[in-house]
Amino acid sequence: MIGLALLAFAAFLLVSSALAPLEALGWWAGWRGGRRELPAPAPGGPDPEVTHYLVYLSGIAAISGDSIADEENRFLDRLQETLPGTRIVRDVFPYSVSNTGLNSGRLFAWFWRRLERLRLRRPRAVVGLLIHLRNMFQVGVSADQRYGPIFNFGAAEEILAGLRRAGHTPGSRVPITLLGWSGGAQISLGATPFLAKALGTPVQIVSVGGIMTADPGLLRVRHLWHLYGTRDRVQRWGGLLFPGRWHMSVASPWNRAREEGRVDEIAVGPMEHRMPRSYFDDGNRLPDGRTYADHTLEVITRVLGDSGVATREAGTVD
């Protein structure tokens, strides 16, 4: 009986993963969704107050661009306070080429809505992992060189649309940072070449517990800071699962970027991948009394400040 259940689960995983690329491929082939136009640029030109844009791409638990977890929102609010010249874009759902959340505009939206409600009532419910699974397969699509560029093109387009909605003006060359948590880091890497080319400005990435392949996007990223928790086993799997990140793959984009000093791997503390001890947790504390979220915030603020793209609020800890 258990064997049969395991077999059924394996079959479910295989079939689901094989269906995963169809959304991006169908979009590219023109089978679904018409040609999109980016939102019009803000009238009056660039906002002189904004010297840096930061686009947040949530982890694989996300269900839509406007429905991210409370602790993530709190964290981004604090990040916004700490970086006053930075405008944060947080309405991009990175696991869809059309920015269509799971809970609307889809045939099975009702199913995902039910799952979301269930997850809100019982955060540890196993069925909630279906959302993780679905989004994890999209991370795989982004990483697959057969069709990854198609997915990443669509993701870049959605990021550009998010930037426009936030007031970004084409040609302003305001620096862009992508902040990717978990699978959001892979999507960030994949979208980088297209963004850099379209915007004509260097793109940098902050990965928070990111799951990433040795994506060719690494050859175009200005700098990647990979923040990881020492107890985050999920991000460690990313390093083991993708051969391009092994030390022996000397010519891989990952190792070439490291060689060129464009990748920094920073251990930020004893964080785990998922709540309640995640990078954004404002309950658990380090021995010095700071919360996990405090420390993650400080590291991100420091690396962005040191890189010269973001201005920190006076009094921020170095």
Add this chain to the structure above:
Amino acid sequence: MLHTMISFLAQLLDAIQLSLSMRPDVLQVVEAGGATRRVTAAVAILGGASLLAGESVVLFLNQVPRGRFLLSLLLNGVIFALTLGFWALVIWWIGVEGFGADVTLESTIHLVGLGAAPFLFGFLVLAPYFGPAIARILWVWSLLIMVQVVAFSFEVHFLAATACVGVGWVLVLLAARTVGRPVVRLRNVLWNRVVGPTTHASASDILAVALDATEDAPGRGSWRSRP
């Protein structure tokens, strides 16, 4: 009519199950049930169509419309079945001439068709990241079935069966590049008629061209959605 269809489907499922479980006498069991020709043709055509579904990225990249996409799956199934037929001819020839096997060409065609059963899972090749590895597993699985069934039906040693199947495949590839060129050309013409012109480029190549073509002023934030 309905009864015939259900009976055929039951036979087809039985044949697939026996083949996937690598039963050496799968051909004899299928032959005992009748409708061998239709069952083996169905396995081969469905296998070919599924395999193309798994390797259909190039069709999507070239923005093939839905109708043509479905037609191309069917066409690939038929082409795949014909290729297997030719492979069977070569295996039969090697078996009879080289190892004195006492078997008919028709039976050999049937056993090669049944050996294609793993390709029914060909659509799984689409799976991100692990897809190419799945394709290799399916090919090895299919070859193992074929070797086992050839050894049993031809009543030859495992190594002789391996030689029949392996050398047969090499000869099929050689023929495609030499005497079979007109046939390959005809196949390509037919393919282009059904699918339309395809560039067979990779995703990266197509996007590089698309970006260059759609950006009228690089660095100015210009962007056009998928071409």
